[in-house]
Amino acid sequence: METTKKKGLRPWRELSGLRKVLRVLWIFVLAVLAATALLFGYLTATEFKPAAKENLGVTSGTDAINKVDQGKELSILTWNIGYGALGDNADFFMDGGKSVKTADEKRVMENMKGISEEVSAIDPDFAFFQEVDRDSHRSSGIDEARLIRNGRSNGDSTFAYNFRVKFIPYPVPPIGKVNSGILTSSDYKIQNSVRRQLYCPFKWPVSLGNLKRCLMVDRVKINGSSKELVLINLHLEAYDSGTGKIKQTKMLRDVMDKERAKGNYVIAGGDFNQCFSEADVTAFKQYPGTWKPGVLDYSQFKGYRLLMDNSDPSCRSLDRAFKGADPDKFQYYSIDGFIVSDNVTVNSVKTQNLSFKNSDHNPVVMKFVLN
Template structure:
């Protein structure tokens, strides 16, 4: 009996040392970005935006090309932590690229783009889009961890973030760190979300077009993370508006943009992810939220997708915030039926108005 207890003790001690070593390694290698960081732009374009001309921007959380219709995800109540295989990721990536090229947007806001991650089989998706989409691009990390040790099989190395592409010249781009709602030690293997602000000159104007790309917190249980992040973004919007700039923000808000009813909310089991209503209280009259009220933009990954299956839940959580000196012509969700991502792309058409204020 003593020998058995001794063996158990040494097993427990070994596991404890292994755990402490893992936490220590993640602590030493933790991604600690500065509050404000300049982004190195990729590609080049000489053409500038113009006043009173129609443009198109496409916003899409591509789910690292690993969350197609066949997938589920453990954080949403599913069982999988990694995509089925590399072929799924490659196929999704190609389909996402093809749809984007077909839509021919002037601007692209992508979220959840992997640079070199286990979950997307090491494919450099940033480089892939830089090569296949014309124009100037800015990429910033939201998730940069040497090894995420959970669940099983573990997520492993993740390098992922937000990607902005413009057919027109971008002067510069900056990454702004958002509040992190997680405490140590959970923080060391978690997301460090940010927003990027990319600046473009406008022909015939001394003001800039400011392009903001953001992916708000998803799994903060009390919603305090999203509220703190939203507050910081709203403050930045006002600062740029005070300069007279034109502003377009594209986002996965991870909050319900539509008027979701209590009945609709309660139809989702309590143990599954539910979106909180997006709080517009801090958004001034200088800005307006735009989204397509007719189609959902995201699905829950509690199971593989089938539109007609019980347990399939969809939300409207993707869209735009636009300053009132930008004339919005239309906003439309492209119904891809979640074939290659757990989100559908949203397209907004706009003009930069020549107006004094």
């Protein structure tokens, strides 16, 4: 009898044990949901929400020239520096690679040193930089804007954030904190600088961990003229369905039109994440499974010159590291360049082939004259 009673109790004990397991699992699920809700609440409360138009400060150099001369050949560089962490060793998960943090502090400093040395060797009158980090986990907290400014301390510079997130929780390991933007450097005095917010194609909650892209519009005075040289630094959408690029490009055109209507000289440049429709990019075969850029139609910019140099690629894919790969079987792009108003004479545009040693982009240099 006693043995039978003990056997009869076993199902109840097993059921009680199962209930305990389920209770623990339920508590765990609730804890995960609560932590997720807290994280999204925190990111929502701290989301970077720039105004449509913001005045920016100008960092004055030690010996900036007051005004630019008409009829004198000038040079301008644009370079997406890949936040100092996308050298020839890097691949990146959003381009089909596997890596999230692509460089340690030593490699970031090595890349930034190489970038600064190359800019010094080119010695442009003006320079547009994109993906310039300041206190980001992915670039070991290094203030890259300070490093660039130190290398060009004679002139003026401006900086606009386009990516500020307290913590990006994806993938595994997470991207973490990001503070990044675009920087313009000038041998000439920058009179004022304005940040113009561009259309953001991403909705909540995706927008919490995404860029808030912008145009940075700087003005330089011209000798003997009431007109101005207007410099527009940009970095347009990359990973959207295409709507973002289209709307951002239209806003760029509107801003340029207003300046040109005033008689100003207008130069827009940067990483368009698009190839220009009349540029011959057949040399850069599109491989299956790799990121494909959009196309910016020339007809959208009648009265302007759209300038890219396809003799060498301005960008490479990050689906794998460049170092050690067969360069003849790699995905390349031409997506960096300039758009200039019809009162600017362009003498040359050249992509500097640096074999992507310190960035996934090569710099592009344009020489021009204000008519």
